[in-house]
Amino acid sequence: MTKQEVIAAKCVADTLWATRYFFYAENGRKFNVGEHHKRIAEKLDRVFRGECTRLIINCPPRYSKTEMLKAFVKKGLAINPASKYIMLSYSANLALDNSERIKDAVASDWYRDLFPWVQIKKDSHSKQKWYTTQGGGIYATSSDGQVTGFGAGLVKEEGAEDFDIESNAGAWGGAIIIDDPLKPLDASSPVKRQKVNDQFENTIRSRVNDRSTPIIIIMQRLHKQDLCGYLLDLEPDEWEVLSLPALSVDENGNEVALYPFKHTVEELHKIRAANRFTFETQYQQNPKAINEKLWLFAFDRDKHTGHVEYDPSQPLVMSWDFNRNPMTCTLFQHIGHQVRGIECFRIENATTRMVCQEIHKKYPNAFWLVTGDVAGKNSTTLSLLNNYDVVKAYFDLSRSQMQYSGTNPRLADSRYFMNSLFEQYDIVFDKEKCKPAIFDFENVMSDEENKPVKTSRDNVAQQADFLDNVRYYFHRFYKELIPNY
Secondary structure (H helix, E strand, O other): OOHHHHHHHHHHHOHHHHHHHHHHHHHOOOOOOOHHHHHHHHHHHHHHOOOOOEEEEEOOOOOOHHHHHHHHHHHHHHHOOOOEEEEEEOOHHHHHHHHHHHHHHHOOHHHHHHOOOOOEOOOOOOOOEEEEOOOOEEEEEEOOOOOOOOOEOOOOOOOOOOOOHHHOOOOOOEEEEEEOOOOHHHOOOHHHHHHHHHHHHHHHHHHEOOOOOOEEEEEOOOOOOOHHHHHHHHOOOOOEEEEOOOEEEOOOOOEEEOOOOOOOHHHHHHHHHHOHHHHHHHHOOOHHHOOOOEOOOOOOHHHHEEOOOOOOOOOEEEEEEOOOOOEEEEEEEEEOOEEEEEEEEEEOOOOHHHHHHHHHHHOOOOOEEEEEOHHHHOEOOOOOOEHHHHHHHHHOOOHHHEOOOOOOOOHHHHHHHHHHHHHHOOEEEEOOOOHHHHHHHHHOEEOOOOOEOOOOOOOHHHOOHHHHHHHHHHHHHHHHHHHHO
16 A cells, blocks of 8 residues: 555544644644543544444533544545535634635645545535535534535435445445534523524434434533533433543542643633633533522622721722612722622611611711612602712712713623623622622522512512622623723
């Protein structure tokens, strides 16, 4: 055999070897192999051998999984240039870019030297859909886009024997490949999650030309009901799963990084400290570790509570919620690199002036800023002044000290924003003086639209008044907070 024939045979026989060779041929540098690449390659080789037709691979972001999928297709076309592939991703641009890179590789001199029988049709100019001269090819689009006029795999004749990868007999037909079907920012939206899941049911499943055509999903876990969670709940026995957490414990009880070339154990600890939710889902493939039924699931009592000192030299912010029963206000300060929850006030059947009196008793000389519920601009039932006018007059404040917004933040949008802040920033509430806010953080639940459950005012866990105080404060002042980090 010639050197080229030996290389071609190795590429066809071993997906990891093919990945390494293709990467070097295209980039002029070595592919850095991690343990997870070996395990992914083993699973993809099982797909080629017909031993697995439904495969889920959960892998941390930026761990070269897409490079392996591109190698999978290049190898598949070499085995059978009539094989057909559908490639999907949350981003149409990403799917098209992967398709174009595969096409460029197949058209290259080095690929043609190895596999001269694979040729691209001369009229295949589109990145979205292109064909080989033998009728194989690729269709690439977004995971929520339409797939029309193209099916993955080949129709097998009734009674046809399983293919033999080493004989290159041509029975390998192709696959549907889904690479990160959901964008991380969309994972908290039940509407967007459901759109991807519905698309799989209504469109993607029907795009196979034969029931034996493999479907491969490779993604970082993002939510308990992302596409992987949905399918494993629906048909757990149908899918083979390879889950690859970034950080694990070996047989000696020592922490081990999955891919030290990308992240060491120490670096993974920093990622976990900065954003526990992202770490558990995207890096550990364990969305069940987070109690997502809680509206503020990122709250951690150990991290976000303690003894908080009030600094009289710094502005003190009141954040109001003007329900008549109870009326609530939470005080905040931003000192250096820390956001401090100073104290919560809750008075039953109160007027705004009554709450002002209680606050003034404890903080008589504070320099005040005021924010809160936009409903405070409405006139009270007891005077022509609105609630904010009452606060302004009582504390003799200037107009610039009144910092409330023109509209309240949308509850559904607010949830992701607030959890991100609690994951990323140094936020501490006084564990004694802010007990009502802490109660809300640990008890207010979320509905399917990401709104706090507030169906009954008789249930204190559904009042969420102090949660609202906190939301109003952060939505108004977060732009002032970020530059300090």
